Amino acid sequence: MKEIFSPFTSKQKLLQMGICALVFIGMAVPFKVMVLIEGLTEVRPVNAVPVVAGLLFGPAGAWGCAVGNLAADLSGTFSQASVLGFAGNFIAAWLPYKLWHFAGGRETPNVKSRKNMVKYIAVCAAAALATAILIACGLDVLFGMWLPQIFRIILFNNLGFSLLLGLPVFIVLTSGESKITATLPENTQVRQRQRSARLRYGLLILLLAGEAALLVMTGLGMRMSASPLMGMTGAIWAIALLGFVVE
Amino acid sequence: MTRTESNIVLFSITLCWASSYIFIKNIPAAISTFAYLTMTTGIASLILALVFFRKLRGFNRETLLRSLILAVIICVNLILERLGISRIPASTASFVASLNIVFVPLLLLLFRQKPKPNQIAGILLILTGLVFTSGIKTEGTVNSGILAMASACLFMAVYIITVDRYTKESDPLLLGIGQMFFTALIGFLLWFIEEPRTFLTVAYTDEILANIFLLAFFAKAYAYIMLMYSQRYASPLSVTVMASTEPVVTMVLALLIPGTFGQREVLTGAKAAGAALIVAGAVCAGTDFLSGKARRQSIAEGQAP
Numbered sequence: 008m009k010e011i012f013s014p015f016t017s018k019q020k021l022l023q024m025g026i027c028a029l030v031f032i033g034m035a036v037p038f039k040v041m042v043l044i045e046g047l048t049e050v051r052p053v054n055a056v057p058v059v060a061g062l063l064f065g066p067a068g069a070w071g072c073a074v075g076n077l078a079a080d081l082s083g084t085f086s087q088a089s090v091l092g093f094a095g096n097f098i099a100a101w102l103p104y105k106l107w108h109f110a111g112g113r114e115t116p117n118v119k120s121r122k123n124m125v126k127y128i129a130v131c132a133a134a135a136l137a138t139a140i141l142i143a144c145g146l147d148v149l150f151g152m153w154l155p156q157i158f159r160i161i162l163f164n165n166l167g168f169s170l171l172l173g174l175p176v177f178i179v180l181t182s183g184e185s186k187i188t189a190t191l192p193e194n195t196q197v198r199q200r201q202r203s204a205r206l207r208y209g210l211l212i213l214l215l216a217g218e219a220a221l222l223v224m225t226g227l228g229m230r231m232s233a234s235p236l237m238g239m240t241g242a243i244w245a246i247a248l249l250g251f252v253v254e
Numbered sequence: 255m256t257r258t259e260s261n262i263v264l265f266s267i268t269l270c271w272a273s274s275y276i277f278i279k280n281i282p283a284a285i286s287t288f289a290y291l292t293m294t295t296g297i298a299s300l301i302l303a304l305v306f307f308r309k310l311r312g313f314n315r316e317t318l319l320r321s322l323i324l325a326v327i328i329c330v331n332l333i334l335e336r337l338g339i340s341r342i343p344a345s346t347a348s349f350v351a352s353l354n355i356v357f358v359p360l361l362l363l364l365f366r367q368k369p370k371p372n373q374i375a376g377i378l379l380i381l382t383g384l385v386f387t388s389g390i391k392t393e394g395t396v397n398s399g400i401l402a403m404a405s406a407c408l409f410m411a412v413y414i415i416t417v418d419r420y421t422k423e424s425d426p427l428l429l430g431i432g433q434m435f436f437t438a439l440i441g442f443l444l445w446f447i448e449e450p451r452t453f454l455t456v457a458y459t460d461e462i463l464a465n466i467f468l469l470a471f472f473a474k475a476y477a478y479i480m481l482m483y484s485q486r487y488a489s490p491l492s493v494t495v496m497a498s499t500e501p502v503v504t505m506v507l508a509l510l511i512p513g514t515f516g517q518r519e520v521l522t523g524a525k526a527a528g529a530a531l532i533v534a535g536a537v538c539a540g541t542d543f544l545s546g547k548a549r550r551q552s553i554a555e556g557q558a559p
Contacts, residue, residue: 033301038464
């Protein structure tokens with residue numbers, strides 16, 4: 008839990024947070040004025056930022072993306088749903104960081120091996136799915152706004168851009184040319200993790216199984232606010248996500 | 255950067271350039287090529303200068319000169335391309351523009367760099383694929399338009415080889431920023447010659463500004479900086495091979511997002527075959543199975559008593 012708020016106690020991490028927020032705003036605002044696929048949504052290349060920012064800067068990257076999204080919303084799309092945008096973009100960056108370092112290794116994130124490449128893709132998919140569930144189902148449950156296609160749009164925007172645009176940027180930023188030092192979990196956290204390994208694995212399984220179940224249910228045309236089964240699955244998933252994120 | 259990594263980076267550049275047509279389509283025809291070049295590269299230089307302002311101190315006379323040379327080559331390429339496109343059909347122009355795949359290995363031969371067997375096979379496959387995807391007709395004669403287009407292509411090949419050399423000696427980031435700045439400067443001079451009122455002639459709307467910004471960001475700032483970085487690790491031929499998949503990426507984008515490129519894309523048998531050949535050629539050129547066989551043979555011969 009302490010780790011999440013660590014950027015607010017370090018000048019360097021605050022700077023990283025600011026840079027991430029600025030990059031996010033710079034990439035998000037121009038797309039606000041153009042709808043590329045009529046009737047659907049704007050395409051958001053900015054969704055490539057959270058995974059890269061999360062893997063490189065950890066909590067600072069996550070806060071940067073969340074704040075950046077909120078600030079970008081102020082340029083014309085600010086509403087009560089911006090709260091979900093804030094949370095969704097935080098998760099989109101924070102979850103990859105937590106998942107990447109789940110096993111507790113001290114290797115800095117990179118995609119130099121096939122194993123790590125698969126890991127990057129898996130992490131992107133899990134984060135994209137979590138963000139899509141959080142925002143689309145959140146809109147439904149909290150604000151009664153169910154837009155059947157919003158789930159798929161968020162999922163593909165996040166997954167597509169984090170692979171097509173985020174991956175190349177991540178490669179360059181983790182190459183020998185780059186001077187960026189990736190943020191790693193602190194050693195004390197690694198020790199704590201070893202103590203609660205069972206709980207952590209349990210949360211991870213619940214999180215991923217919940218995501219898969221909700222994906223299937225959404226595909227079947229179910230709506231969280233109207234289906235008790237989906238609502239229950241969503242509640243279990245949300246608890247698992249919360250537990251996994253703050254542990 | 256590993257070979258797979260540099261190929262991913264190169265593919266993302268191709269994707270950026272292919273999808274840039276989505277935004278170019280939204281820019282009115284009244285905005286000339288030079289105006290477009292000035293505005294996109296100008297904004298790209300500003301973005302890069304702002305993001306990497308601390309790095310700018312690293313500029314020296316040599317890096318500036320190299321950046322200027324790269325900018326001049328790219329501008330000459332653009333002018334010739336513009337001349338060519340205005341005089342020949344789009345399909346022919348598209349095919350001739352893809353002839354980098356021939357020019358780059360030929361120019362490399364001047365530097366005694368022979369292509370590997372896989373690369374030769376890949377190039378032949380890609381060329382055949384390009385004939386199918388561009389829909390070029392064999393009848394007709396060589397005219398000034400084709401010559402201009404071929405010269406543009408030659409300059410592009412020179413650019414790729416020059417970048418390859420420079421990125422090994424200078425900071426790729428500074429080269430990219432410098433090239434962008436000088437391209438904007440040359441573009442502005444050409445625009446001024448064409449239309450002395452330059453910026454005052456453009457009817458600015460939110461949509462035009464957003465499109466120009468996006469093109470500046472992705473097709474210029476992102477694509478060229480990534481190109482500089484990846485060329486430090488990838489050979490000029492790999493760059494050309496990856497860039498030659500652009501017609502396939504464009505086709506896929508047009509099929510996925512109907513109306514993206516201003517007209518409905520119809521996937522004919524010839525186009526599908528051409529796309530398959532290009533992809534097969536790119537895969538073939540990116541692997542080593544033919545060289546591996548030859549190497550194994552030579553090793554076996556060397557080890558034989």
